[in-house]
Structure formats: C-alpha cells, structure tokens
Amino acid sequence: MIRLDFSNILTEEIGHNGLSLIEIENEAKKSISLLSKKPYKELDFINLPFQDTSQIKELAKKARDYEYFIVLGIGGSALGPRVLLEALSPFNNLRKKNRVFIYDNVDPATFKYIIEIIDLKKTLINVISKSGSTAETLASFLLFWRMIRDRKLDVRQHFIFTTDSEKGNLKMIADEYEIPSLEIPKNVVGRYSVLTPVGLLLSEVIGIKSEELLEGAKEISERAYRENLNENPMAYLASCLYLMDKLKNRKVLVFLPYSDRLKTMSEWFCQLWAESLGKEGKGTTPYPSLGTTDQHSQLQLWMEGPEDKVILFVSIDNHGFQEEIPQEFHDIEGLRYLGGHTLEELINTEQLATEMALRMNKKPNMKIIIPKIDSFIIGQLFQFLQITTAMAGLLYGVNPFNQPGVELGKRLTYGAMGKRGFETEGEEVKNYLKR
Numbered sequence: 001m002i003r004l005d006f007s008n009i010l011t012e013e014i015g016h017n018g019l020s021l022i023e024i025e026n027e028a029k030k031s032i033s034l035l036s037k038k039p040y041k042e043l044d045f046i047n048l049p050f051q052d053t054s055q056i057k058e059l060a061k062k063a064r065d066y067e068y069f070i071v072l073g074i075g076g077s078a079l080g081p082r083v084l085l086e087a088l089s090p091f092n093n094l095r096k097k098n099r100v101f102i103y104d105n106v107d108p109a110t111f112k113y114i115i116e117i118i119d120l121k122k123t124l125i126n127v128i129s130k131s132g133s134t135a136e137t138l139a140s141f142l143l144f145w146r147m148i149r150d151r152k153l154d155v156r157q158h159f160i161f162t163t164d165s166e167k168g169n170l171k172m173i174a175d176e177y178e179i180p181s182l183e184i185p186k187n188v189v190g191r192y193s194v195l196t197p198v199g200l201l202l203s204e205v206i207g208i209k210s211e212e213l214l215e216g217a218k219e220i221s222e223r224a225y226r227e228n229l230n231e232n233p234m235a236y237l238a239s240c241l242y243l244m245d246k247l248k249n250r251k252v253l254v255f256l257p258y259s260d261r262l263k264t265m266s267e268w269f270c271q272l273w274a275e276s277l278g279k280e281g282k283g284t285t286p287y288p289s290l291g292t293t294d295q296h297s298q299l300q301l302w303m304e305g306p307e308d309k310v311i312l313f314v315s316i317d318n319h320g321f322q323e324e325i326p327q328e329f330h331d332i333e334g335l336r337y338l339g340g341h342t343l344e345e346l347i348n349t350e351q352l353a354t355e356m357a358l359r360m361n362k363k364p365n366m367k368i369i370i371p372k373i374d375s376f377i378i379g380q381l382f383q384f385l386q387i388t389t390a391m392a393g394l395l396y397g398v399n400p401f402n403q404p405g406v407e408l409g410k411r412l413t414y415g416a417m418g419k420r421g422f423e424t425e426g427e428e429v430k431n432y433l434k435r
C-alpha cells in the first residue's frame, strides 16, 4: 500500500514555513466532504477499477500477433500509455515482438524514423482520441491510413480505435469501415483516462495484466470517500499542497520520483495537475523531476533559490534488483566507501539525504512511499494522484475536469489550417503574421 509522509511540512519540523496538523486536517476533511457531494459527473473515473475488461483482453490477444504496436494520441491519450510502457516494460523495444511506438507530437522527423523501422504489414495502429477531433492525432491517423490503403492492406486488420462511445470523427469512421473499437467511458476525460482502454489495451499487449492495475487502483478508490483521515492519504496530500499555496505562497510543486521507471510518471502527473487546476488565476506550477539526476542540476535552486517550492518525493522501498557495488581500490577512500553497498542502498540513501538536507534548510517536502514498482502499485499510484488532484481542484473551487484555456489555441490552429467554421480565427492568424 502507498504511504504518505508529510512530517517535513509541519511547523514542528520546519518552523514558520510549515503548517499545523490542525490546519491540514481541517482542510483534508473539507476535501472529503466536497468529494462526497459528487459535484461532477467526471468523478466516474473513481469507479474505473470495477469495469469489465473482457473486450480489451480479446483485442489485445489479436494485437499480440503483430510485431509493432503504434499508439497515435496526445496529452491524456498518450502520457498514460507511455508511463505504463516505461514503468512496467522498460527497454520494451529490444524485444522481438510487440515493439511499441507512441507517436504524439506530430514531429515530422519522429514520424520518418518510425516508418523507417516498422514493417506496415506487421503493424497494428491504436488511434486514441476521446474527442475524435484532435488535430495532431487525426493528422497522424491520416498518414497511417493512407499508407495502409496504398499497400492494399485491410484497414480492419491494422487499426484499433479507442474513442468516445457515442460521438466524434473516429466513431463515425469506425462504424463505416468496421474498425475494431474500444470505448472511453462518456464521463472520463483524457488526463484521468489511463485506467480505461486508453492504457489497458497497451498494458495487455506488452504483457501487463490489466486486472492487476485495476486491483491496485481499487484499493485507493475504496478509500476516496473515507472520513477517517488515516485511511485517506489523498485528502492529506491535497490539503497540504493546497495550503502550501494558499497560506505559504508556495506556487511550485516539484514531483521527484527516485526511479528511472517513473520519469514519465513525472510528466503524466504534471499534465494532470496543470490542466486540472490551472484556471481562474488559481493552481500551482508542477515541475517534473527525477532523482538522483536532478540533485545534480536542480537541487541548488531548491535549497537556496526563491521560497516558492514544495518538493514531493516518490521513494521506492524495494527496486527489485540487488546489484552490489564491487569492493576495489581499497586505498582510495573516494571509491572504497562505495564497495559492498548495493545500487538500491545508494539511490535510497541519496533520496533520504536530499529530504534531510531540505528539512534542515526549512524547505517543505513530502514523500509518497511505494513498496516496489509493479502493475498493482502503478495502478494505485495513478488512482492516488488522480483522486488527490480532483480533491485539490475542489478545494480551489475550480472544475478539475475541463480545460477551457486550451481551446483558443486549438481554434486558431483550425483557422490557420483552413477548417470550415473557423474563418474568423484564420483571418486573425493572417493579421497577426502581417503585423
């Protein structure tokens, strides 16, 4: 089970930079009561662990026959799958089968490299878009669609769509061309969708049992509404982060896992936090990091820079591998002391030392502790962070499930690219370029 240690945020530990337990608990209770009123239908993501995965498993069985599996999607439709791939199947592409490419950024060079590597005949393409209207995803889809058709391959054998159950361009195409499809539940939005077919199909393809992910997430979902704070660490975390902003003006949240396998989790969490909370002038800025790497590039700033940050560590009790550092060079103290320890001891000691150093400098920091990295725990971590973010949104009084701020840029892109109905935006882009 995931644990949360927030002692280094308390006044007893870090003086005036800290918070009192009473303040934290009052706000935590408030977050549970706000959540219990279920003010948004999008809170349905909390029930995802109870879904039936038989259709996903069936399609995954077919997908495993292909050598290459390509995901086309962006934002919430790409980052979750990428976390699963990197956390649970690192170096996946050194395998002979089921090599995975996640193409999100419409970077023409990345596209070229991917098509140079894959063999289309042995490729299955999973197009993921909740709305079915995201320009980047649809452009990539069109490229692959054309290539599949040019080679006279059957589109039904080479595409799987993951999209809204009722509407959108992909839904229309799926119905017309009988493309196998998986549904993203109506009330689940992109960045909260990793535990839907968005992430679960890829998991099954790379050999991760979706039921293990969901089993982990279920333990967390069952605690979401619990009023006993000792059983609801999400409420504590949401409260601490919210109060650090409101009462201590700490506007930057550094997410700092100590494992390469969680590097993408850092990016995923930053999207979740930023897009869910950054509205109406509210929210804090998430900052993706990685330990120990960033001790050698960012720690100086965290220790002595502006008093605007909270550090959120993710520490891993057991990394699963005990590689002992060799005992060599007995006369050179700079190497001698390392010998006989394990790499796990070193990475975990680095984490502990950084946490202590921050505390000694009165810098607020917290720690999520996970026993190990496996599908059960990754499922827990996803749900833990998603529920925490939703609770924080409720404390801020913003809707954590919309993203009105990204619409304008999308409309201007549509206008500039000549989409009908966006002529005014097209003119605005032209005028901007002329100025």
Ligand code: PA5
Residues within 6 Å of the ligand: 074, 075, 076, 077, 128, 129, 130, 131, 132, 133, 134, 137, 189, 190, 191, 192, 275, 403
């Ligand atoms: O969280 C969100 O809603 C967004 O990040 C979306 O996931 C992203 O914009 C992609 O949207 P879609 O899945 O509709 O293509």
